[in-house]
Amino acid sequence: MLNADQRAFFAELPRASRPLGTAWYAVLVLRAVLPALLALATGWLVGAVAGGGSLLVPLLTIGGLFTLVQLLGPLHQALSTEVGHRLAEHLNDRLLVACLRPDGIAHLENPELAGDLAVARDFDLGMTGPPLHVSMDFIADGLILLGTGVAASMILFGFRWWAPLVLLATWSSTHWLLRESGVWKDRNTAPVRQAQQHAEYAYRLAVDPPAAKEVRLFGLGPWVLDRFRERRRQLHALQYEATRLRERSVLAALAVVSAGNALVFWAIADAALDGGLSVARTIVFLQAALGASAIAFGGLNWALDGAAAPVGAVARIEGALRTIPLGTGRQVPRNDAPEIRFEHVGFTYPGTERSVLDGFDLTIPAGTSMAIVGVNGAGKTTAAKLLCRLYDPGSGRITIDGTDLRELDLERWRHRTTAVFQDYLRLEWTLRDNVDPAGRLDREHGVGDELGRALRAAGADGLAELDTVLAKGYPGGTDLSGGQWQRVALARTLGAVAAGARVVLLDEPTAQLDVRGEAEIFERVLAATRHCTTILVSHRFQTVRRADRICVLEGGRVVELGSHDELMAHGGRYRTMFDLQASRFVELDPETGEELVHDTL
Numbered sequence: 001m002l003n004a005d006q007r008a009f010f011a012e013l014p015r016a017s018r019p020l021g022t023a024w025y026a027v028l029v030l031r032a033v034l035p036a037l038l039a040l041a042t043g044w045l046v047g048a049v050a051g052g053g054s055l056l057v058p059l060l061t062i063g064g065l066f067t068l069v070q071l072l073g074p075l076h077q078a079l080s081t082e083v084g085h086r087l088a089e090h091l092n093d094r095l096l097v098a099c100l101r102p103d104g105i106a107h108l109e110n111p112e113l114a115g116d117l118a119v120a121r122d123f124d125l126g127m128t129g130p131p132l133h134v135s136m137d138f139i140a141d142g143l144i145l146l147g148t149g150v151a152a153s154m155i156l157f158g159f160r161w162w163a164p165l166v167l168l169a170t171w172s173s174t175h176w177l178l179r180e181s182g183v184w185k186d187r188n189t190a191p192v193r194q195a196q197q198h199a200e201y202a203y204r205l206a207v208d209p210p211a212a213k214e215v216r217l218f219g220l221g222p223w224v225l226d227r228f229r230e231r232r233r234q235l236h237a238l239q240y241e242a243t244r245l246r247e248r249s250v251l252a253a254l255a256v257v258s259a260g261n262a263l264v265f266w267a268i269a270d271a272a273l274d275g276g277l278s279v280a281r282t283i284v285f286l287q288a289a290l291g292a293s294a295i296a297f298g299g300l301n302w303a304l305d306g307a308a309a310p311v312g313a314v315a316r317i318e319g320a321l322r323t324i325p326l327g328t329g330r331q332v333p334r335n336d337a338p339e340i341r342f343e344h345v346g347f348t349y350p351g352t353e354r355s356v357l358d359g360f361d362l363t364i365p366a367g368t369s370m371a372i373v374g375v376n377g378a379g380k381t382t383a384a385k386l387l388c389r390l391y392d393p394g395s396g397r398i399t400i401d402g403t404d405l406r407e408l409d410l411e412r413w414r415h416r417t418t419a420v421f422q423d424y425l426r427l428e429w430t431l432r433d434n435v436d437p438a439g440r441l442d443r444e445h446g447v448g449d450e451l452g453r454a455l456r457a458a459g460a461d462g463l464a465e466l467d468t469v470l471a472k473g474y475p476g477g478t479d480l481s482g483g484q485w486q487r488v489a490l491a492r493t494l495g496a497v498a499a500g501a502r503v504v505l506l507d508e509p510t511a512q513l514d515v516r517g518e519a520e521i522f523e524r525v526l527a528a529t530r531h532c533t534t535i536l537v538s539h540r541f542q543t544v545r546r547a548d549r550i551c552v553l554e555g556g557r558v559v560e561l562g563s564h565d566e567l568m569a570h571g572g573r574y575r576t577m578f579d580l581q582a583s584r585f586v587e588l589d590p591e592t593g594e595e596l597v598h599d600t601l
């Protein structure tokens with residue numbers, strides 16, 4: 001009856017919070033049986049009236065039960081809200097722990113986990129359904145109605161053994177007969193969710209800042225609006241289709257319900273008329289027979305699917321990520337700049353066919369800088385990611401001072417390594433947090449000095465106060481320009497060098513800097529990292545030529561290697577690329593018509 005996600009959901013409530021989860025169940029059961037108890041108490045009162053006995057105790061009992069019914073409703077609602085919050089927190093917590101556990105990042109890109117990751121990430125944003133603290137109340141209502149109906153039927157065992165069975169079967173059959181019209185199940189199918197996702201996306205394009213510029217510039221407003229409306233229409237059509245009642249099952253359900261109820265009510269009436277049933281018992285049994293109808297409206301409702309999906313998703317993600325082996329290397333990397341070797345490295349991204357690196361051989365002597373150049377998609381960033389062990393090579397190996405990277409203690413290796421990635425991190429936290437995340441610099445070098453030095457070297461001093469949040473959405477917060485953000489990323493890397501990193505990866509570190517900034521800052525970055533082993537990836541040859549050596553990456557392997565002068569003399573790929581870029585700086589003198597060569601490279 002329950003699917004695996006739903007079972008996991010019910011089991012998870014007490015795990016999210018033992019006292020609250022248990023209380024939620026306890027009050028649920030109490031609320032389900034109270035109407036039946038009230039019916040019994042009413043019979044007791046009528047019996048007392050008929051028999052001329054004292055009315056005090058039955059009246060007090062009814063009053064007490066009635067008060068409980070009134071009190072437990074709001075109490076349970078509050079409990080539902082709280083349990084929903086706790087469950088959401090508990091799931092978010094587990095998701096964060098599970099996602100942060102693996103050393104690499106391939107799991108976040110795994111297409112097999114993509115669906116579960118989306119559900120586990122977004123379930124409480126209210127995009128595809130109500131958040132958990134709201135659904136819990138709907139779920140409780142369905143279960144209470146079901147319990148109320150079942151409890152009421154139980155009373156009928158006191159009348160005829162078959163009566164509760166007939167009513168239980170009758171009312172349950174409505175679920176079975178109407179299952180086909182599957183209102184709440186069909187409302188949450190894959191096409192519905194997809195239409196919803198598309199509608200949501202169009203909606204965000206229209207209201208969120210990131211797309212605002214292009215939406216206006218390209219005149220996309222009406223197009224976005226059309227998309228939104230069309231997907232919304234599609235969504236509603238699908239939901240309507242799913243919700244529409246199928247006539248035949250409705251008629252069948254009506255027939256079954258009428259027959260079952262006619263039988264039981266006729267039997268009660270017959271017994272009452274025969275004088276075989278007292279007034280009190282007749283009233284109790286009639287109330288019970290009526291109460292059983294709650295089963296038709298109760299049970300598992302639409303809210304359960306949305307609430308159970310993330311519980312199942314998080315459990316599956318945990319299961320999958322738990323099997324990813326963690327780095328077991330124990331060797332401690334030296335404190336000095338190491339020699340780095342890529343030895344015949346082959347690599348293909350998980351879930352893809354094409355190998356990005358194939359027979360990639362490269363040695364970077366200790367304490368020197370190596371520039372990697374190559375066309376877009378050549379695999380430069382990929383090589384940098386392998387060196388950080390965000391992925392491991394499929395074949396070949398990377399050695400650090402002769403030791404396989406996989407045998408090094410990963411945490412210590414990453415402590416020794418720093419990078420400005422092409423898509424560097426922009427933390428919506430303070431400038432201080434951006435330059436010295438986790439307070440490593442402060443801890444190891446005392447407050448102030450190194451942080452200031454890193455900021456100055458990267459030209460990021462004076463951008464904001466250290467404690468200003470770098471995001472507009474916060475009080476006193478500010479935003480930076482693209483190049484200013486890049487300076488902050490460079491400062492972060494220089495800070496890491498000050499804190500002990502000796503391997504520096506610079507992936508397009510100056511792509512967004514202005515010409516003067518590029519020259520000045522890169523000079524200072526080179527000076528600050530002179531004692532490190534540095535890999536520099538850049539399309540700007542003014543930057544590239546400063547590296548000790550340069551390699552050209554093509555077809556997944558190194559096709560040229562040497563110093564700038566050597567490669568220029570060699571006259572191969574590097575020379576061609578260099579000349580191509582240099583030629584951009586040749587222009588005609590407007591007066592003489594002669595070529596003016598701007599030797600900026």
Ligand SMILES: Nc1ncnc2c1ncn2[C@@H]1O[C@H](COP(=O)(O)OP(=O)(O)OP(=O)(O)O)[C@@H](O)[C@H]1O
Binds near residue numbers: 109
């Ligand atoms: N996470 C990923 N999953 C699958 N394929 C990827 C992933 N990242 C990159 N690729 C693919 O690997 C190839 C190499 O990508 P990489 O980012 O290393 O190129 P690059 O040399 O840094 O290029 P660019 O100069 O544009 O930065 C590309 O074809 C790219 O499509």
Ligand SMILES: [Mg+2]
Binds near residue numbers: 380381382422507
């Ligand atoms: Mg790249």
